[in-house]
Amino acid sequence: MVSDSKVFGFWVYLMTDLIVFAVLFSAFIVLRNNTFGGPSGRELFSMPFVLTETLLLLTSTFTCSLGMLFVHRNQKRSAIFWFLVTFVCGLSFLGMELFEFSELVKGGDSWQRSAFLSSFFTLVGTHGFHISIGLIWMSVAMFRIYLCPLTSDVISKIFRMALFWHFLDIVWVFIFTVVYGMGHIL
Amino acid sequence: MEGKPLAFRITGLVGSLLLTLGAYLLIIDPGFFYLTKETAIIAIVILAALQAMIQFIFFLNVWREKGPPWNLGVFISTISIILIIVIFSIWIMHHLDYNMMPKMKS
Amino acid sequence: MKKNFFTGKLTFESLPDHWYTIGGTVFIILVGLIVAFILTKKKRWKWLWKKWLTSTDPKRIGTMYMIFAGLMFFRGMLDAGMIWLQQSLAADSQGYLSSDHFQQIFTSHGDIMVFFVTMGFFFGLMNWIIPLQIGARDLAFPFLNSLGLWLTVSGGVLLNLFFVIGGQFANTGWLAITPLSELEFNPGVRVDYLIWSLQLSGLGSLLAGINFLVTIIKKRAPGMTLMKMPLFVWTSLCAMVLIISAFPVLTATTLLLWLDRVLEMHFFTAGFGGNQMMYINLIWMWGHPEVYILVLPAFGMFSEIVATFSKNQISGYVSMVWAAIMITVLSYLVWLHHFFTMGAGANVNSFFGIVTMFIAIPSGVQVFNWILTMFKGRVQFQSPMYWFVGFLILFMFGGMAGVFMASPPADFQVHNSLFLVAHFHTMIVGVALFGIFAGTTYWFPKIMGFRLDEKLGKRAFWLWFVGYFVSFIPLYILGFMGATRRLDHYASSTHWQPLFIISTIGFVIIACGCFTQVMQLIISYKKRKEFSDQTGDPWDGRTLEWMTTSPPPFYNFAVIPNVSTREAFWEMKQKKLPPSKSYQEFELPKNTGMGIYISVFAFFAGFALVWHIPWLALLGALGALTCVIIRSFDKHTEYMLTAEEIERVESSRGQG
Numbered sequence: 001m002v003s004d005s006k007v008f009g010f011w012v013y014l015m016t017d018l019i020v021f022a023v024l025f026s027a028f029i030v031l032r033n034n035t036f037g038g039p040s041g042r043e044l045f046s047m048p049f050v051l052t053e054t055l056l057l058l059t060s061t062f063t064c065s066l067g068m069l070f071v072h073r074n075q076k077r078s079a080i081f082w083f084l085v086t087f088v089c090g091l092s093f094l095g096m097e098l099f100e101f102s103e104l105v106k107g108g109d110s111w112q113r114s115a116f117l118s119s120f121f122t123l124v125g126t127h128g129f130h131i132s133i134g135l136i137w138m139s140v141a142m143f144r145i146y147l148c149p150l151t152s153d154v155i156s157k158i159f160r161m162a163l164f165w166h167f168l169d170i171v172w173v174f175i176f177t178v179v180y181g182m183g184h185i186l
Numbered sequence: 187m188e189g190k191p192l193a194f195r196i197t198g199l200v201g202s203l204l205l206t207l208g209a210y211l212l213i214i215d216p217g218f219f220y221l222t223k224e225t226a227i228i229a230i231v232i233l234a235a236l237q238a239m240i241q242f243i244f245f246l247n248v249w250r251e252k253g254p255p256w257n258l259g260v261f262i263s264t265i266s267i268i269l270i271i272v273i274f275s276i277w278i279m280h281h282l283d284y285n286m287m288p289k290m291k292s
Numbered sequence: 293m294k295k296n297f298f299t300g301k302l303t304f305e306s307l308p309d310h311w312y313t314i315g316g317t318v319f320i321i322l323v324g325l326i327v328a329f330i331l332t333k334k335k336r337w338k339w340l341w342k343k344w345l346t347s348t349d350p351k352r353i354g355t356m357y358m359i360f361a362g363l364m365f366f367r368g369m370l371d372a373g374m375i376w377l378q379q380s381l382a383a384d385s386q387g388y389l390s391s392d393h394f395q396q397i398f399t400s401h402g403d404i405m406v407f408f409v410t411m412g413f414f415f416g417l418m419n420w421i422i423p424l425q426i427g428a429r430d431l432a433f434p435f436l437n438s439l440g441l442w443l444t445v446s447g448g449v450l451l452n453l454f455f456v457i458g459g460q461f462a463n464t465g466w467l468a469i470t471p472l473s474e475l476e477f478n479p480g481v482r483v484d485y486l487i488w489s490l491q492l493s494g495l496g497s498l499l500a501g502i503n504f505l506v507t508i509i510k511k512r513a514p515g516m517t518l519m520k521m522p523l524f525v526w527t528s529l530c531a532m533v534l535i536i537s538a539f540p541v542l543t544a545t546t547l548l549l550w551l552d553r554v555l556e557m558h559f560f561t562a563g564f565g566g567n568q569m570m571y572i573n574l575i576w577m578w579g580h581p582e583v584y585i586l587v588l589p590a591f592g593m594f595s596e597i598v599a600t601f602s603k604n605q606i607s608g609y610v611s612m613v614w615a616a617i618m619i620t621v622l623s624y625l626v627w628l629h630h631f632f633t634m635g636a637g638a639n640v641n642s643f644f645g646i647v648t649m650f651i652a653i654p655s656g657v658q659v660f661n662w663i664l665t666m667f668k669g670r671v672q673f674q675s676p677m678y679w680f681v682g683f684l685i686l687f688m689f690g691g692m693a694g695v696f697m698a699s700p701p702a703d704f705q706v707h708n709s710l711f712l713v714a715h716f717h718t719m720i721v722g723v724a725l726f727g728i729f730a731g732t733t734y735w736f737p738k739i740m741g742f743r744l745d746e747k748l749g750k751r752a753f754w755l756w757f758v759g760y761f762v763s764f765i766p767l768y769i770l771g772f773m774g775a776t777r778r779l780d781h782y783a784s785s786t787h788w789q790p791l792f793i794i795s796t797i798g799f800v801i802i803a804c805g806c807f808t809q810v811m812q813l814i815i816s817y818k819k820r821k822e823f824s825d826q827t828g829d830p831w832d833g834r835t836l837e838w839m840t841t842s843p844p845p846f847y848n849f850a851v852i853p854n855v856s857t858r859e860a861f862w863e864m865k866q867k868k869l870p871p872s873k874s875y876q877e878f879e880l881p882k883n884t885g886m887g888i889y890i891s892v893f894a895f896f897a898g899f900a901l902v903w904h905i906p907w908l909a910l911l912g913a914l915g916a917l918t919c920v921i922i923r924s925f926d927k928h929t930e931y932m933l934t935a936e937e938i939e940r941v942e943s944s945r946g947q948g
Contacts, residue, residue, distance in 0.1 A: 011257050058202055065198070174238070
């Protein structure tokens with residue numbers, strides 16, 4: 001599976017996506033303190049809220065791996081079930097994030113307020129955008145499991161979706177640490 | 187571990203969970219572990235790196251390829267690039283800001 | 293700017309109203325009409341669609357890349373000529389161009405030449421030659437190959453679209469430096485045209501980079517280990533590693549600039565906590581690896597050419613490989629030398645200055661090995677070797693200028709002067725462009741089935757080489773005299789004008805060289821029967837691409853060769869090994885229009901983002917996404933070529 005060309009190619013693509021995030025992280029770290037008189041992270045972020053989001057995503061990455069396990073075992077119903085759970089966790093995560101964003105905007109702390117807020121919204125928002133793409137991809141994958149026989153080609157496609165989803169949780173670990181964690185401590 | 191895929195995944199979950207909660211406690215109250223703010227930052231970054239490694243190993247299965255380790259090679263070079271991007275940017279921008287930015291910036 | 297829901301920022305004022313936009317529009321429409329007329333007259337629309345546009349054959353895609361790059365080259369040279377003319381005339385006067393127009397010209401000149409001409413030509417040659425050199429039939433991802441081509445083309449179309457709609461291109465320089473490129477100083481759409489054409493072509497380049505990387509790693513012929521690959525494949529592999537590491541930085545950075553402009557964010561604005569220096573830092577983090585992406589494939593091409601025409605294997609193959617790898621690694625650690633003067637201080641500047649000087653070392657290893665190869669062999673000076681010697685001299689020249697500037701105190705004197713402009717043009721023209729000319733001449737018989745006229749080729753070389761010195765030596769001198777870059781007029785008391793005029797004469801000589809090259813193509817085509825390559829091996833080559841007929845059959849190799857030495861084909865010839873005739877069936881990718889459809893949707897999305905038309909942007913994005921999903925459910929993307937069909941094709945080519 002992991003020596004399949006398409007999986008390797010996708011893995012290389014994921015690496016390039018990691019580099020995009022690295023640039024966004026750099027911009028965030030450099031601009032963290034440029035609040036232009038506005039609020040800093042410590043004032044804006046609610047750690048329990050963020051912990052919930054983190055646990056949701058962590059659960060989803062685990063249930064995604066379960067879905068993949070059942071795909072390998074050709075057990076379609078269990079696979080779809082676990083991917084559905086993953087989807088629900090991911091959607092809830094996205095909902096919470098959108099809620100957080102709308103609260104900030106309502107309070108006058110939008111991305112236009114300062115460089116710090118611009119970089120916060122961009123980094124976290126780009127991750128959220130990737131999550132949305134992941135959710136769309138997951139829906140297509142569940143549909144594919146339902147509709148198509150699980151040949152090695154089909155399994156490879158679903159595996160790539162799962163790789164994407166796992167990778168998104170790993171990026172979130174760093175967002176949790178660098179954005180919210182460091183924001184809260186410093 | 188190959189023969190117990192479920193146990194494998196649960197190990198990944200438990201490891202990640204512990205590291206997440208550990209980091210959370212450190213964030214909420216660095217003093218609880220008798221750490222200063224700066225040390226706490228280093229600690230949570232290390233915890234994040236560890237969790238990333240666990241997730242790479244247990245969920246992404248990077249290390250389990252047959253033949254030459256190309257996935258691993260590409261991964262290591264990407265991590266190097268990322269470290270260069272982040273660390274050098276911080277270093278360069280720190281110096282630039284110190285030398286070039288007006289002293290009374292907000 | 294007023295915004296309408298249906299048309300965004302588009303108004304009737306966006307239509308052409310300057311002499312150059314009207315001229316450009318008329319030219320584009322005229323060319324389009326002529327092409328459409330010819331296609332209709334010869335009833336070739338279906339042929340064009342089926343045999344070319346929807347092709348997944350890397351040879352076809354390679355040719356299309358090269359034609360596209362050639363067209364963009366014409367535009368880029370036109371821009372260059374206009375710059376030269378303006379600078380020759382503009383002593384104590386405004387010249388014939390307004391400042392703003394001049395700024396648009398040097399901006400588009402840079403973007404076109406870097407993104408579309410050099411990258412286009414290189415991807416074209418790589419598409420042709422890499423599969424052949426590694427004994428493969430195709431790239432790892434044929435569909436992605438087609439998509440990459442069409443995304444690049446859509447980026448090029450978007451860049452040129454301002455002639456027809458918008459009327460102005462960015463005036464910020466090719467890298468759109470902030471805060472000039474920010475909303476406060478550039479509220480129109482001109483900078484967005486630059487951003488989105490770069491994003492589209494950047495995505496195309498990234499996909500091509502991934503494709504070639506996986507191809508070289510996974511699709512080599514059996515027995516071809518890494519240390520048996522031709523050097524062109526090695527340096528291309530290194531360039532691909534740079535592409536996948538650097539292009540994401542460009543994508544992210546231009547994304548941040550665009551967010552500043554479209555959502556009024558404050559990454560790089562002059563106020564609200566924005567930091568313009570961060571933009572410079574990030575954009576050069578991409579920019580430096582990019583220039584090595586441009587030169588590494590040329591190094592590889594020259595290695596092939598020197599070995600073939602010296603009738604000798606390349607000297608120090610292992611050191612050449614390590615030199616290429618070192619260049620790749622180091623190129624990621626030097627980007628600050630592009631902004632020594634921005635004020636990072638001595639510690640930072642010294643680090644980057646020292647590492648920049650280090651890059652000269654592996655470059656030196658390469659140069660000495662080429663010279664040694666020639667010294668130990670019997671050199672035949674056919675025109676590719678002329679380009680090689682020209683390259684060697686220019687590389688030394690430009691390289692020394694580079695090492696000079698690697699020292700921060702020296703750089704403080706010449707940063708952003710014409711000395712810098714002369715240096716980087718020496719590298720891009722002397723290394724990348726001469727490499728492209730050499731490689732095209734060298735591989736032309738393989739690609740087209742006939743050689744190029746040697747006499748005209750040598751004449752073109754001399755015109756380019758002499759012309760290059762006549763145009764750029766004055767610029768080096770002007771740089772030392774204090775002339776900064778991007779100046780649209782200056783005082784005659786500086787005594788710069790004579791040098792600018794000499795420089796323009798040099799451009800005229802170069803233009804004659806280009807004209808000679810066009811003539812060379814036309815005359816060689818006319819004489820193609822006389823110049824035809826019957827054997828597939830016109831230069832007595834050493835690597836696998838010379839094993840096939842010229843041009844190769846659409847599947848490259850009827851039987852994938854087994855490789856056991858570094859110069860597989862040379863060994864086959866020495867041992868007089870006959871080609872294998874045991875044909876077995878294999879799969880080939882089918883043609884598909886999906887690459888075009890996705891790129892068209894992407895183009896409309898890009899256009900909509902430039903002009904702030906949300907519904908069209910959404911439509912474009914959803915359209916592209918839908919195409920991707922539909923394509924993923926397509927089970928019939930390949931077809932089987934049976935042994936009988938292979939037999940038939942081979943015997944009709946005189947190989948069976």
